[in-house]
Amino acid sequence: MTDTTIKVDMLARVEGEGAFKVVVRDGRITATEFRIFEPPRFFEAFLRGRDHSEAPDITARICGICPVAYQMSSVQAMEMALGVEVSQPIKDLRRMLYCGEWIESHVLHAAMLHAPDFLGYASAIDMANDGHAATVKLALDYKKIGNAIVTLLGGREIHPINVKVGGWWKAPKKRDMLALREELMRALDMAEAFVDFTASLPFPDKERDYHMVCIEEPNGLYPMYEGTRLISNRGLDIPATAFNDHFDEHHVKQSNALQGRTKAGGAYLTGPLPRYNLAYEKLSERAKAAAVRAGLGREVKNPYRSIVVRAVESLFAVEEAIRLIEDYEEFDPAAVAITPRAGTGMGASEAPRGMLFHQYTLEEDGSIATAQIVPPTAQNQPSIEEDLAELIADELDRPHEEIQWLCEQTIRNYDPCISCATHFLDLTIDRA
Amino acid sequence: MKPLVIGVGNDFAGDDAAGRLVVRGLRGASGFDRAECHGAAADLVTLMEGRQRVLIVDACRSGATPGTLHRLDAGTGDLPPWLRSISSHGIGLAEGVALARTLGVLPPRVEVWAIEGEDFATGAGVSPAVADCIAAVCAAIPGHLAR
Numbered sequence: 336m337t338d339t340t341i342k343v344d345m346l347a348r349v350e351g352e353g354a355f356k357v358v359v360r361d362g363r364i365t366a367t368e369f370r371i372f373e374p375p376r377f378f379e380a381f382l383r384g385r386d387h388s389e390a391p392d393i394t395a396r397i398c399g400i401c402p403v404a405y406q407m408s409s410v411q412a413m414e415m416a417l418g419v420e421v422s423q424p425i426k427d428l429r430r431m432l433y434c435g436e437w438i439e440s441h442v443l444h445a446a447m448l449h450a451p452d453f454l455g456y457a458s459a460i461d462m463a464n465d466g467h468a469a470t471v472k473l474a475l476d477y478k479k480i481g482n483a484i485v486t487l488l489g490g491r492e493i494h495p496i497n498v499k500v501g502g503w504w505k506a507p508k509k510r511d512m513l514a515l516r517e518e519l520m521r522a523l524d525m526a527e528a529f530v531d532f533t534a535s536l537p538f539p540d541k542e543r544d545y546h547m548v549c550i551e552e553p554n555g556l557y558p559m560y561e562g563t564r565l566i567s568n569r570g571l572d573i574p575a576t577a578f579n580d581h582f583d584e585h586h587v588k589q590s591n592a593l594q595g596r597t598k599a600g601g602a603y604l605t606g607p608l609p610r611y612n613l614a615y616e617k618l619s620e621r622a623k624a625a626a627v628r629a630g631l632g633r634e635v636k637n638p639y640r641s642i643v644v645r646a647v648e649s650l651f652a653v654e655e656a657i658r659l660i661e662d663y664e665e666f667d668p669a670a671v672a673i674t675p676r677a678g679t680g681m682g683a684s685e686a687p688r689g690m691l692f693h694q695y696t697l698e699e700d701g702s703i704a705t706a707q708i709v710p711p712t713a714q715n716q717p718s719i720e721e722d723l724a725e726l727i728a729d730e731l732d733r734p735h736e737e738i739q740w741l742c743e744q745t746i747r748n749y750d751p752c753i754s755c756a757t758h759f760l761d762l763t764i765d766r767a
Numbered sequence: 768m769k770p771l772v773i774g775v776g777n778d779f780a781g782d783d784a785a786g787r788l789v790v791r792g793l794r795g796a797s798g799f800d801r802a803e804c805h806g807a808a809a810d811l812v813t814l815m816e817g818r819q820r821v822l823i824v825d826a827c828r829s830g831a832t833p834g835t836l837h838r839l840d841a842g843t844g845d846l847p848p849w850l851r852s853i854s855s856h857g858i859g860l861a862e863g864v865a866l867a868r869t870l871g872v873l874p875p876r877v878e879v880w881a882i883e884g885e886d887f888a889t890g891a892g893v894s895p896a897v898a899d900c901i902a903a904v905c906a907a908i909p910g911h912l913a914r
Contacts, residue, residue, distance in 0.1 A: 377779070377889045396778055399805030443809050459808075460862060463869045472870055475812055482813065494803075 357723060357742065358765045362731060367723040369716055369746070376593075382706040387413045387675070387697055391498050394693070394708065400443070403436035403485065404686030405708075406498045407560055408693040413500040415576075416680030416697045417673055424666045425502040428488060430560040431659040432495065433684070434652040435484025437559070440687035441607075441645040441652075442481065444750045445533060446474030449642050452744035453536040470532055477529055477649075480522040484656055487515055502670030509665050516660045519653055526650040527625060533646040534629035539741070541726050542636040545718065546601055547609035550575060550683050550690055557617040557651060558610050562683030562690070566613055567603070575683040578692050584709060595714030602717035605689030606749065607644040608635055622651040638722060638748040645687075645750075675701025686711050688750040712751045719749055770799040770820040770912045775806040775860055781891030782833075782884030785901055786824040788893065789882075792905035799912050811863030812872065820876040822912065824904065825860055826884040826897070833885035834896030836904060841877035880904060 358366040378397055382390060390409040395402035407429055414421060447459040450470075456462040463471040487507055489495020497504045546569050550562025562575045573581055582603075584593035597603055611618075611626075612634055618626070626647045635644060677699045683692045689711025696705040722745050730741055774790030777783045790801045799822075804810045806825065815821050827837060829847070839846060846861040860879070867873040882904065885894040893901070 381779075381890065399777070399807060443807065447809055458862065460865050460869055463866065468870060471866070475809060475870075478809060479813060 356765060357727075357738075359731060364724045364728055364731070367720045369719045369723065379706045379708055382695075382703045385703050387417065387695070387701045387703060388500050388673075390695065390703065390706075391500065392494075392496065395494050397708070397710075400440050401436060401686045401688070401691075402494050403432055403489070403498075404684060404691050405693075406495065407433060407684040408682040408691045409695075410498060410500050411561070411682030411684065412680040412693040412695050413682075413697075414671075414680065415682065416678035416695055417500070417676060417701070418678065419501055419671050419673060421502055421671055422666070424506075424664070425670070426561060427659050427662065428503060428506065429498070430556075431656050432485060432488040432498070433560050434656040434659070435481045435488065437652040437687050438481030438649050439478050439485065440481075440750075441649045442474050442478040442529065444687070444747075445642050445645045445649075446471060446529070449744075449747045449750070450533070450536065452740070452747060453538070453639075453642070473525060473528060473532070477522060477525040480518060480525075480653065483515060483518055487511055499670055501673045502668075504669065506666050506669040507663075509663065512660045512663050516657055519657045519660070522653050523621075523650075526646075526653045530625045530629050530643070530646040530650055533643045536642065538637060538639045539726075539744075540637070541639065543638065543722065543725060544636065545604040545608065545638075546597070547612055548603045548605050548690065548714075549609040549613050550685055551614075555617060557614050557655070558685045559655075560684050562685070565683065565690075568609070568612060575692075576681045578681065578683065578709070579694070579707075582709075582714075584713065593709075593713055594716045595709060596717055602721050603714065604718045605711050605714050607641050607648055607687075608638065609689075610648070610685060611635055611644045618647070618651050619654045621654060622647050625650055638726075638745070641748050641750075673701075675699070688712065689715060712749065715749050715751070719746055719751070722748070768800075768818055770822065771814065771818050772799055772801050772908060772912070773811065773814055773821060773823045774801070774803045775811075775823060775825040776803075777805065779889055781886040781888050782882070782893055782897045783826045783887050784893055785826040785882045785884060785897055788901050789824045789904050789908070792901060793908060796909050798909065806859045806863075808859060808863035808866050811860065812867045812870065815863075815867055815874055815877065816872045818874045820912070821874050821878070822908065823860065823877070823879045825879065825881050826887075827881035828884055828887070829881075831883045832896070833883050833894060834900040835883040836900055837879075837881040837883065839879040839881065841873070841879050842875070846879060 356368045390413055391406040394405035394409045397405055451459055451462050454462060459471055485495055490497035546567060548567045550558045551564040551566045552558055552561050553563045565575050566572050581598055583596055583598055585596055587594050629643050631643055677697055679696045681694045691711055692709040694707040695703055698704050723742055726745055727741055772790055774786035776786040787803045790803050793801055802814050841864045846864055882897055882900045884897055
């Protein structure tokens with residue numbers, strides 16, 4: 336049998352660097368490998384010996400797209416290790432900061448990176464040049480609302496600096512929050528229009544029966560900031576602190592990243608679809624109405640419709656930020672005092688692209704003895720490989736370019752944030 | 768609005784930090800604003816919108832001697848392909864400029880100063896030739912923007 340390896344162009348619109356390979360024999364997919372190069376391992380080593388207080392700022396630099404997620408999981412893990420309980424106003428502000436990141440990240444991904452796949456364009460620039468400039472402009476303006484939230488609470492637009500273990504460096508002024516509320520109110524129309532735009536896209540008619548996992552919040556809130564439990568559509572219901580008892584990170588030969596699987600070896604899915612399916616009732620009424628209008632059922636198993644779920648979650652995040660502003664009162668001190676001690680702590684939150692778990696062990700002086708960072712893309716990697724195998728299995732007769740397109744579109748359903756690394760993703764289709 | 772200097776890069780990827788380090792080296796200088804970013808096209812468009820003059824500083828890998836400074840005028844056309852590869856993430860600096868042009872929000876004057884890097888490994892420091900270039904660029908920018 337003669338094997339042919341076809342090298343194809345990079346997959347440009349995924350954050351980061353990686354490669355995927357599809358092996359085809361006798362018309363059937365026999366293997367898929369999604370390979371990523373993942374610096375969280377570097378950061379785990381880099382953190383050892385550093386003070387616990389440095390973790391939020393250092394881990395925030397792992398990803399240019401979701402620094403808040405890294406900060407939120409790390410501060411919660413550190414506070415648990417240090418035996419610190421922070422107040423509800425501190426938690427509420429963190430949730431609001433997270434709303435900003437969800438808007439920024441979801442809108443960026445959906446409009447600039449994923450929508451071109453559905454509309455047949457190579458990039459958002461081509462899309463804008465061919466009659467969709469208004470949509471691209473809408474997305475950029477909408478994303479600015481997320482930037483405004485992150486700037487006010489985080490102290491600056493990118494890599495917020497106001498978050499600390501124990502709370503905040505400084506709580507925002509009420510008047511500044513109310514001014515932001517006005518901007519958010521004006522953004523609701525953009526948010527609705529953006530849902531409608533995503534709903535208008537043509538979706539491949541594909542579904543899969545995923546094992547969907549997300550965090551559960553303690554106060555009945557839609558999963559975002561405070562993962563006290565981990566739940567799934569297959570009956571998982573455990574304390575988030577027990578993550579390592581139920582999930583494993585496997586080394587795989589094709590990647591320097593670790594792949595997340597259940598202890599039983601199964602792939603699982605984390606991200607917008609699990610959150611939507613497992614916590615639909617916790618969305619706002621307006622977000623639910625938008626979901627209905629967008630044609631989403633109560634249950635969504637079509638991974639391509641994740642782009643619509645992202646738009647619905649973005650609308651929800653705008654409303655949630657408005658709610659949190661309306662409940663906000665200035666508070667001082669902005670943080671709980673910390674006394675260093677030895678301990679172990681875990682933190683789980685929902686990055687825009689999925690669950691992010693951190694675990695740290697501290698020495699008596701508060702320095703970091705060990706760090707474990709489990710990013711969502713590593714957890715989704717086995718699921719991505721299964722998608723590539725199952726979803727394109729009956730498309731193999733299509734021209735090579737179309738298969739490549741579908742593969743890329745499928746990978747981007749996950750908004751895979753491998754920016755932890757660098758730049759390229761190469762596709763190899765290995766055919767007999 | 769004042770001119771804006773945007774430093775693009777990644778602090779933890781060796782010479783890719785060059786743009787950010789230039790912006791930090793300009794702390795205290797007056798006559799222009801400063802911003803840092805990871806290099807995502809959407810962020811660049813947002814930062815540039817409404818400005819009359821923007822200077823973007825980034826690292827690059829074109830094959831030139833490390834520490835070489837490339838001065839490019841983004842107003843004259845598409846940026847060279849090697850500015851796509853280092854700008855963090857697939858849709859980066861060159862695409863950000865192209866997108867701003869398409870949307871009609873590209874400032875009248877946009878220059879890109881790209882510092883040729885040598886080592887972009889995760890966790891690596893800035894190489895000596897690049898450090899020298901960063902210092903020279905920091906010294907040159909205030910006078911350049913005053914003209």
